[in-house]
Amino acid sequence: MSILVVGSVAFDALKTPFGQVDRAIGGSATYFSVAASFFTPVELVAVVGDDFTAKDAAVFEGRPINTDGLQRVSGAKTFFWSGEYGYDLNVAKTRDTQLNVFAEFKPRLTPKQQQADVLFLANIDPELQMEVLKQTKRPRIVALDTMNYWITSKRDALERIFREVDLIVINEAEVRQFMNESNLVKAARAILALGPKTLVIKRGEYGVLMITGDSAFAVPAYPLENVFDPTGAGDTFAGGFLGFLASRREVTDKEFRRAIIFGSVLASFTVEKFSLDRLREISISDIQERYQAFRTLTHFEDFEI
Numbered sequence: 001m002s003i004l005v006v007g008s009v010a011f012d013a014l015k016t017p018f019g020q021v022d023r024a025i026g027g028s029a030t031y032f033s034v035a036a037s038f039f040t041p042v043e044l045v046a047v048v049g050d051d052f053t054a055k056d057a058a059v060f061e062g063r064p065i066n067t068d069g070l071q072r073v074s075g076a077k078t079f080f081w082s083g084e085y086g087y088d089l090n091v092a093k094t095r096d097t098q099l100n101v102f103a104e105f106k107p108r109l110t111p112k113q114q115q116a117d118v119l120f121l122a123n124i125d126p127e128l129q130m131e132v133l134k135q136t137k138r139p140r141i142v143a144l145d146t147m148n149y150w151i152t153s154k155r156d157a158l159e160r161i162f163r164e165v166d167l168i169v170i171n172e173a174e175v176r177q178f179m180n181e182s183n184l185v186k187a188a189r190a191i192l193a194l195g196p197k198t199l200v201i202k203r204g205e206y207g208v209l210m211i212t213g214d215s216a217f218a219v220p221a222y223p224l225e226n227v228f229d230p231t232g233a234g235d236t237f238a239g240g241f242l243g244f245l246a247s248r249r250e251v252t253d254k255e256f257r258r259a260i261i262f263g264s265v266l267a268s269f270t271v272e273k274f275s276l277d278r279l280r281e282i283s284i285s286d287i288q289e290r291y292q293a294f295r296t297l298t299h300f301e302d303f304e305i
């Protein structure tokens, strides 16, 4: 199945306890596209300024990512995010967000993009997410991600789009913040009551919890000794998760569970280096090998007392 993503392509300034960079390639749609492209072709819809060079665009090259939908605005700057982490790498502190080209972005989908089977509304202004959704022709799966920035600044628009999607991929802290409810399960149920069938809650180093109307599935994060920069882990997870699902003929509960593992596998690579540096090095065989390691990690035998 074809997959269409709209979200940010960005420059990030990042500081972790282990190092810092001033201008690294980032953005929700960037991490998503590269991760999903291991499994399925991706149509990317986003915007950059003329400070985004051919060298920067090389991140998409040699992969089944169609960048025809990546608009370039001359005389303007690419989206910029600056974030910092302390030793608790689960908590990102935003130091600066400059929307730049995104402030004026009006996405127009081509007829081919409108026919996408899977739509991912990556973290970006919820009003833009809605504009893109309205232009598509009934995708089989519509999924969405967001963050505290939009919960605080555009809560109503966010609730409107929550009501229109099948699946939400969201951080644990943001589930609580959106519903103003400290109990995660209660907050999750309240979001599902708005309409989505599935909620996939990202819990940083504690892994992922998927909740549907009548079931729950939880996996830990892959235990790494070498976690360097958590930026993009969430978007990479979403890319691996939806990219894998889009590559399957049927979208059953079994495939959903496998997809959660592939998303977790991809995210575990992203955090090993700054930006997309590690993701750009790996191959399908690295992914396969870590998928098997994940199976061993979570496997246990049946037992009756």
Ligand code: AMP
Pocket (backbone or CB within 6 Å): 008, 010, 011, 012, 025, 026, 027, 028, 080, 081, 097, 123, 124, 125, 147, 149, 150, 230, 231, 232, 233, 234, 235, 236
């Ligand atoms: P995450 O997967 O949650 O770590 O996402 C990190 C990426 O999100 C970074 O590369 C940022 O460029 C991007 N980002 C940060 N804030 C925003 C925002 N308000 N809207 C869209 N993208 C953002």
